[in-house]
Amino acid sequence: MRILVLGGTVFLSKATAVEAVRRGHEVVCAARGESGQVPEGAQHVAVDRNVGLGPLEGSHFDAVVDVAKMSVTWVRQALRSVTTDHWTFVSSCSVYADHSTPGTTATLDPLEDDPDAPPSPDRYGAVKVASENAVLDAVGDRAFILRAGLITGPGDPSDRFGYWPNRLSQGGRVAVPDATDQPAQHIDVRDLAAWIVDAAEQRTTGTYDAIGPANPLFMVLGEIAGAVAPQGTELVRIPEPVLQQHEVAPWVGPRSLPLWLPSTHRSMMFRDAGPALAAGLRVRPTSDTALDSLEYERGLGLDRTRRAGLPPEVEDALLNAVG
Numbered sequence: 001m002r003i004l005v006l007g008g009t010v011f012l013s014k015a016t017a018v019e020a021v022r023r024g025h026e027v028v029c030a031a032r033g034e035s036g037q038v039p040e041g042a043q044h045v046a047v048d049r050n051v052g053l054g055p056l057e058g059s060h061f062d063a064v065v066d067v068a069k070m071s072v073t074w075v076r077q078a079l080r081s082v083t084t085d086h087w088t089f090v091s092s093c094s095v096y097a098d099h100s101t102p103g104t105t106a107t108l109d110p111l112e113d114d115p116d117a118p119p120s121p122d123r124y125g126a127v128k129v130a131s132e133n134a135v136l137d138a139v140g141d142r143a144f145i146l147r148a149g150l151i152t153g154p155g156d157p158s159d160r161f162g163y164w165p166n167r168l169s170q171g172g173r174v175a176v177p178d179a180t181d182q183p184a185q186h187i188d189v190r191d192l193a194a195w196i197v198d199a200a201e202q203r204t205t206g207t208y209d210a211i212g213p214a215n216p217l218f219m220v221l222g223e224i225a226g227a228v229a230p231q232g233t234e235l236v237r238i239p240e241p242v243l244q245q246h247e248v249a250p251w252v253g254p255r256s257l258p259l260w261l262p263s264t265h266r267s268m269m270f271r272d273a274g275p276a277l278a279a280g281l282r283v284r285p286t287s288d289t290a291l292d293s294l295e296y297e298r299g300l301g302l303d304r305t306r307r308a309g310l311p312p313e314v315e316d317a318l319l320n321a322v323g
């Protein structure tokens with residue numbers, strides 16, 4: 001097959017291109033080339049989506065994969081510019097309006113792009129809804145829409161999941177949120193990429209939550225620890241009020257505990273993985289993701305300044321606070 005990946009220079013879109021090349025497909029990656037390089041074996045066509053798809057205008061591909069993060073303008077322009085038999089659009093679980101009640105599926109109202117509006121999670125989700133709608137309007141009979149949850153594994157630029165294998169591999173007393181009732185789920189980037197290529201090959205269509213099964217957070221952290229932590233490592237549960245007193249943020253940020261969710265978002269990682277698994281998604285054990293994420297973290301430097309996770313002095317203060 002001849003596959004167009006709109007992206008291909010970083011994380012998910014790159015992993016998708018890697019997988020498609022590995023299976024012998026002809027892969028064209030359209031990107032500026034600022035986030036990285038396209039994988040060996042793929043063709044790089046330099047485009048800036050703020051301008052257009054340039055030399056690709058009017059081309060036909062057997063399959064297209066679009067990861068446009070937050071621009072319905074880019075999505076519509078791509079739909080106008082190329083034709084295809086199968087169109088994957090990578091959306092997000094952020095399209096859902098309610099992250100506090102388990103099982104709700106109502107989405108946010110769609111929003112058009114507004115370059116002057118400050119970025120926010122709700123805006124992100126609402127622009128994804130508009131982007132999904134644009135895809136369905138144009139190629140609904142060929143559309144494969146993936147509402148991805150937390151994407152993990154090697155190459156993750158967000159620093160979120162990788163914090164845990166990094167920190168747990170160093171052992172000792174490790175501060176973890178005492179939020180045992182909170183579910184957690186993720187999808188390894190390589191499993192998502194493989195499913196995208198499977199779907200292109202098999203012409204799978206429909207809209208899915210693209211995520212692995214949910215488990216209690218403490219179980220997920222235990223599985224990561226089981227894969228990477230030295231003997232004697234102790235997971236020390238820090239009560240949420242203590243985390244708040246020390247201004248530790250949930251989810252993301254330079255003083256955060258990734259995978260921990262605020263009370264308003266307790267169901268964000270409790271989506272039903274069943275339909276995706278029934279439609280062909282295969283997920284590797286979290287322990288494998290942890291081991292490969294640790295290798296990636298080691299390449300970056302275990303003690304680097306992070307975009308997500310706890311600085312050591314903040315963790316020390318938390319551990320001292322609970323004795």
Ligand SMILES: NC(=O)c1ccc[n+]([C@@H]2O[C@H](COP(=O)([O-])OP(=O)(O)OC[C@H]3O[C@@H](n4cnc5c(N)ncnc54)[C@H](OP(=O)(O)O)[C@@H]3O)[C@@H](O)[C@H]2O)c1
Pocket residue numbers: 006007008009010011012013014030031032033034035036047048049050066067068069070090091092093147148149150151152158
């Ligand atoms: N990470 C998560 O946990 C998570 C969760 C849910 C959903 N998602 C979704 O999953 C997808 C992730 O995609 P990704 O990992 O490949 O990363 P991404 O950051 O969303 O996409 C980056 C790709 O877009 C290209 N790009 C950026 N600006 C461009 C421009 N002006 N013109 C042309 N290309 C441009 C980049 O290439 P150049 O910079 O080289 O041009 C790169 O290849 C996104 O749709 C995201 O919303 C992510």
